[in-house]
Amino acid sequence: MDIFELDSAFVLHTYARRKIAFERGENATLFDQNGDDYIDFASGIGVNSVGHGNGRLAAAIADQASKIIHSSNLYTIAIQARLAERVVRLSGLDARVFFANSGAEANEGAIKLARKYGQNSGRFEIITLRNSFHGRTIATLKATGQEKFHARFGPFPDGFVYAADTEDVLRKIGGRTAAAMVELVQGEGGVLPLDEEAVRNLAAELKKRDILLIADEVQTGVFRSGEFTASIGYSIEPDIFTLAKGLGGGVPIGAVVTTKKELFEYGDHASTFGGNFLSARAAYTVLEILEEIKNSGKLARTIGYFARKNGEISAKYPRLFLGEAGVGLMRALIAKDDLIQQAVLERAHKERVLVLRSGGSRVRMLPPLTISKEEIDLGFQRLDSACRAADF
Template sequence: MGEGASSLFPNYGRYALSFVKGEGSRLWDENGKEYLDLMCGLAVTNLGHAPKQVTERLKEQVDTLWHTSNLFHIPNQEKLAKLLTDNSCGDAVFFCNSGAEANEAAIKLARRYFQKIVGKPDQYEIITFHQSFHGRTLATLTATGQDKVKEGFAPLPEGFVYAPYNDAEALEKMIGPKTCAIMIEMVQGEGGVIPAEPAFIQKVAELCEQRGLLLIVDEIQTGVGRTGKMFAYENFGIEPDIFTLAKGLGSGMPIGAMLGKEKLRQAFSAGSHGSTFGGNYLSTAAGIATMETMLEEKLPQRAEELGGYIVSSLKNKLAGNPLVKEIRGLGMLIGIECTQPVADLITVIQEQAVLVVSAGPNVIRLAPSLVISKEDIDRGLDVICAVLSKQAAAAV
């Protein structure tokens, strides 16, 4: 390896930026330049960068205890689990380290429930959706309804079939004797920021109830306040049997969680699943502080209000722009679909010291912190709209 070459695998297409400090909705690069962050580490820093409440809890925990085995009781786990179950439809929690691990746990729980509790070992297939994204492990990338993440990883595990999103009739036809669960995102984040239609979600819930299937909701990107409710499924008036969390739960500390209904508790008996670092003292301390702050400051409600403001502002500012096909989203997860690839546009926006990210080739994704000021929102939207207007004018 040549001098100065990276020792990292080149598996990320990185931007030519490196940050050294973060506070609130701002980041500073190694040259001291300040950026307005409207992507939040892919919907992770929902409380902004280095939020005081989480920082204080972490400092206290760092000075006390970092790790013991999950063979011992960990009080932080019990406290965070209760915060989650008290504020959701879930009854039991499994902690892990990431969204992919949480979804892997959901898949395993669904299969094991049918094999060990229901007594139907042949009922193991899970229906997911085209353009979905559920993770990078072999099982979760197979569950993902996008071929690009599967390239080069064959043979893939069996047990997944894919239905068109927002098409209840097609979904119903795909349910068969091997189906055990339907796994769905309330908003397809990586798939282009595509919200589910309420009538479709109602039908999904009805089908699961009628056919005795488990309903799994992937809340990795939508959970913990981002969509205007603490959890996105609440926007649709349903209760999943299983749902998964990660990104926003730890304010940047690595943590994932899989929540399930009481009837599923026995399926994860002692020794059936585990994680060495899952639910460790530091990550759960961050999770506790994050959840407490979300509740005390009523940030899901703020996300609903600000999300509506962002969408209406974008529609007003971009009205008549031929480059813009649609503006859509739920709460503070918003997509601007364009008529062309957006990679170059995102680079230009970055050069104006505003950070956004794509969601598929043609969608600019906005996922600001839930504590961002209205002034910062206006500043960021002005930059984005000016870039889009300039590009549209250049194309004429």
């Protein structure tokens, strides 16, 4: 059996997989089983924040692996404490962190925090937005405001209420509302930034009514938006925010960060793996690298250049696209319909530039935050050829 037959025979068929098997990478360039190079505008769905084959990250992981990988959270993990301090400092909040292993798991932790917060006053409902995406566990699926995810897997836990937009969240507040959970830029839903003034108004209203604001920063966090969190860009201070994806640069780690520092008590929550030596060391190193490129101004320059190139492609193919959208290095081409989106996605893969599908007929791009100018140029050259081929 070749590797594709082996995969098909033994791995459950939950993904629409392409027959491309990457073997190695250098920053935003990946090489497949035939040695062909691909420009990576997807970074493993927003994960490879410091690129592929990053020497500093690899050295830190190798060093850590040779000493100790895991001890359990029954013992103090020095690098986890240092990572938590760094996350809190970067967030600008007076907060504490719980480490998990994925975005969904981080959001589960946030949901539990909100449930505990509301417990004494009989409040347990969490309002989420239509078109949102919060994960694939039973509770986070139900939190996801898209009906298509709710078929087949019920019954679900009670307590999730959906709002059409930020203004509607205020209308949906009732006596049982404990929290509202939002993605400030909806990722899977279509790279849709929420309106800044509406978000600030929502944050102020929730505070007044003692309802928690949870920012799901699983996709927007860790400098993806240009700031450490999108919350910073929106000038809001959520009570809870969650991270995952880019935090470990590919090593699985998630985080729940909350200003309600005493809410979780001994025994309330736990994880066997969460924030172990390996993932915490990886995340700590990722944050060191990303803080440097943020503070040097390089990240802002990369964002500006990438957005400009994306705007040029959008303008060059008016029969395909309505425009470009996004925040930071979370960007999209707004295709006119799903057929065009599909055609661009297929052609892009043929031209060897990796882009992602997302809601609203959008072609999504989440390149590594370390992507070079040359890689951006080559990626957009290839995307241009893909669009030319799709523009028939």
